[in-house]
Amino acid sequence: CFACGVTHETPPFQLEMMEAITDPSIKRLMINLAAGHSKSSIGSVKSTIYELCKDPNSMSVLISKTENMAKKFLYQIKNYLTNELVYADTPNNLIEDWGPFAGGEAWSAKGFYIAGRQSVEKDPTVAAYGVGQHIQGARAHRIILADLADLENQKSAERVKDMMQWITQQPLSRVGRHGKLVFIGTRVGPQDIYSFLEVLPGYKVIRYPC
Secondary structure, eight states: OTTTSOOOOOOHHHHHHHHHHHOTTOOEEEEEOOTTSSHHIIIIIIHHHHHHHHOTTOOEEEEESSHHHHHHHHHHHHHHHHOGGGGTTSSOOHHHHHOOOOOSSOOOSSEEOOTTOOOOOOSOSEEEEETTSOOOSSOOSEEEEESOOOTTTTSSHHHHHHHHHHHHHTHHHHHTTTSEEEEEEOOOSTTSHHHHHTTSTTOEEEEOOO
């Protein structure tokens, strides 16, 4: 804990989030909770690291309301996969236990390929995009859409409609029927993007009160 320097037990709601995000039987998932509860750290960063350790051939796409925010998630992931100093004060070392991860093809601010990957797919191991961008490549095994909504991009019904149309045309088409699509974020209004996603058929919805 950065606030008090004590290692706390993981709260039950975070365990529930982790289990749902990593459960291969759940293909469509939406999680809503208040800000400041590690939703992005768990949903975008740590679940992706878990997936890479489990399957080096997996391909993930991280999407947020801006490309810069998605690239920050990507930077955190790369830090865990390549920076030995992250584990200086801990008994466990992800790089020693599951790596090495560095040494694959091009590592950039927008995507990277990990070492040890044997897939013939051309798409990056992990790639980062902002809402509205064209998602390059053919497919992804999982797409995590974190913190899509804010007061600015949800202030009109037209903007919400445009975002919903983009979700249908881009992320949904990239994962197909068998890939995983996860939405995780904070509600910003009664008619925001999450209000339309939660009523779609086939979605598991987890909501935590403030």
